[in-house]
Amino acid sequence: MAQTDFITLGLAVVETELASVAALKHRIDDDFARACELMLGCAGRIVVTGMGKSGHIAGKIAATLASTGSPAFFVHPGEASHGDLGMITPKDVVIALSNSGNTGEILTIVPIIKRLGVPLISLTGKAKSPLAAEATINLDVGVDNEACPLGLAPTSSTTVALVMGDALAVALLEARGFTEQDFALSHPGGSLGRRLLLHVSDIMHTGEDMPIVPPHATISEALLEMSSKGLGMTGIIDKDGRVLGIYTDGDLRRTLDKNIDLQQTRIDQVMTANCKTVDAHDLAAKVLKLMEDHKINGALVIDREKHIIGALNMHDLLRAGVV
Numbered sequence: 001m002a003q004t005d006f007i008t009l010g011l012a013v014v015e016t017e018l019a020s021v022a023a024l025k026h027r028i029d030d031d032f033a034r035a036c037e038l039m040l041g042c043a044g045r046i047v048v049t050g051m052g053k054s055g056h057i058a059g060k061i062a063a064t065l066a067s068t069g070s071p072a073f074f075v076h077p078g079e080a081s082h083g084d085l086g087m088i089t090p091k092d093v094v095i096a097l098s099n100s101g102n103t104g105e106i107l108t109i110v111p112i113i114k115r116l117g118v119p120l121i122s123l124t125g126k127a128k129s130p131l132a133a134e135a136t137i138n139l140d141v142g143v144d145n146e147a148c149p150l151g152l153a154p155t156s157s158t159t160v161a162l163v164m165g166d167a168l169a170v171a172l173l174e175a176r177g178f179t180e181q182d183f184a185l186s187h188p189g190g191s192l193g194r195r196l197l198l199h200v201s202d203i204m205h206t207g208e209d210m211p212i213v214p215p216h217a218t219i220s221e222a223l224l225e226m227s228s229k230g231l232g233m234t235g236i237i238d239k240d241g242r243v244l245g246i247y248t249d250g251d252l253r254r255t256l257d258k259n260i261d262l263q264q265t266r267i268d269q270v271m272t273a274n275c276k277t278v279d280a281h282d283l284a285a286k287v288l289k290l291m292e293d294h295k296i297n298g299a300l301v302i303d304r305e306k307h308i309i310g311a312l313n314m315h316d317l318l319r320a321g322v323v
Contacts, residue, residue, distance in 0.1 A: 013147040013155070020143040020156040021163050027140050028167060035137045036171050038119045039070060044091030046072035049080065051105050053154040054097040054161065061095065061165030068169050069178035077105035085112055095121045095165075099141070099157045101129020110134050123161050139164055200287055201280040203320045204301050204310030205231065211311060212237050215244055215268035219255065222247050222267040231313045233298040236271045241307040243300055245271035250297075277302045280309060284322045287312070 039046055046065055050058030058074055065072035075084055077096075088094065094113050096106050101124035113120055114134065122135035125142035132138035141164050147155035211229035213222045215236055225234045226247070233248040247267055255262070255270050278287050278299045287299060291314060301310035 016145055016147040017156050017159050020145070020160050023143070024141075024160060024163060024167075027164075031137050031139060032167070032171075035121045035139060036168060036175065038121065038137065039065075039093055039168065039172055040175050042070075042091070042093045044071075044089050044093075046070055046093050046095060047075050047088050048072060048095045048097070049075045049077045049106060049109075050097035051077050051103045053158050054099060054103070057158050057161045057165065058095070058097045060162060061097075061169070064166060064169045065172070068173040069176045070169065070172045077103070077109060080109045081105065085109055088113065088116065088118060090116050090118060093119045093121065095123065095168075096131060096135070097123045097141075097161055098129075098131050099125040099154065099161070101126040101131040103131070106131060107134075123164055125157055198284040198320055198322060199280070200278055200282045200284060200301055200310070200312065203284060203316045204280065204312045205229070205316075206310045209311075210308065211235060212308060213267055214239070215266065215271075217267045219247075219252075219260070219262040219265050219267055219270060223252065223262070231298055231311055233311070233313065234267075235300045235308050235311060236267055237308055243275070243277060243302055243306055243308050244268065245273040246275040246298075246300060247271045248296075248298060275300065277306075279303075284317060284320060288317050288322055291317075 046062070048058045048062040048065070049055075055074075055076065062072040062074040073087075075087055098106055101122065107130055110120065110131070119136045120134065122131045122138045123141045124132045124138060125140075126132060127138060127140055127142070141157065141161045143156040143160055145151070146153065146157060209229060211225050211231050211234035213225050213234050213236055215238065222234050222236075226232065226249075233246055235243055236245045236247060237243055245268065247270065251270060251272060260270065276290060276294055276296060276299055278290065278301055280301050280303070290299065291297065298311065298313035300308055301312065303309050
């Protein structure tokens with residue numbers, strides 16, 4: 001087969017699935033809204049189930065719901081009839097996926113779900129199927145054609161079911177007022193979690209790694225401290241460790257423009273007083289915004305009495321994955 005044939009076949013799949021997803025726009029209707037209301041009012045968990053390829057999509061939908069503020073989990077319908085049905089309580093809502101609407105493993109557990117009085121939301125491709133008929137609400141995820149040229153492998157149908165699941169999850173996310181902070185709490189290992197949950201105390205330089213000099217130090221002495229600590233700055237502190245100011249690479253450039261004697265001039269004569277400082281308990285994301293707003297590349301960390309306890313720069317934020 002020629003390379004162009006592969007490209008043509010791939011494009012045909014994309015076009016077929018795009019058309020199938022586009023058809024969903026007309027099915028985000030009153031039934032969709034009622035399904036969202038049922039899930040929003042759920043006092044327990046949203047239980048998602050499906051068999052085969054629909055089961056894989058059901059697992060993804062459950063994971064998306066759980067990570068966006070709607071507690072959910074997947075139950076395999078085959079295992080449900082052998083004990084796992086005990087996971088479902090009267091406070092739950094069940095979402096069942098079946099393109100045919102006639103999946104035996106799901107239909108077997110439907111009477112128990114009904115007996116518990118649990119609302120059942122079905123996602124089917126057949127509005128007149130047994131599962132759709134028994135459901136509290138049926139959401140139509142049918143497709144005209146599978147992308148598979150044989151019309152056998154679930155392709156367009158699974159894509160459409162996944163998109164419908166995403167639509168439900170995001171609608172609920174908005175209704176719950178779910179925030180970035182909420183998302184980060186359930187994704188502490190991801191980049192967003194690092195950006196929103198990391199604190200200054202987690203990445204700041206302390207002790208011997210802090211660049212500090214007394215006010216009577218010369219500019220050249222301050223430059224040696226800056227060079228040895230590698231943060232592009234140094235704090236100027238009094239004898240009690242309180243911050244008096246900061247001297248940075250940018251201050252050095254301005255000093256050189258003024259032709260000042262680096263060997264004789266005291267650092268407190270050229271430092272930036274009333275410099276921006278941060279608290280060790282501040283979120284790293286907050287410090288990033290401070291640096292961006294004031295166009296600075298570093299900050300000193302102080303306690304309530306303005307004693308220096310640490311220092312950090314933009315590179316520390318980069319290494320931590322905050323930027």
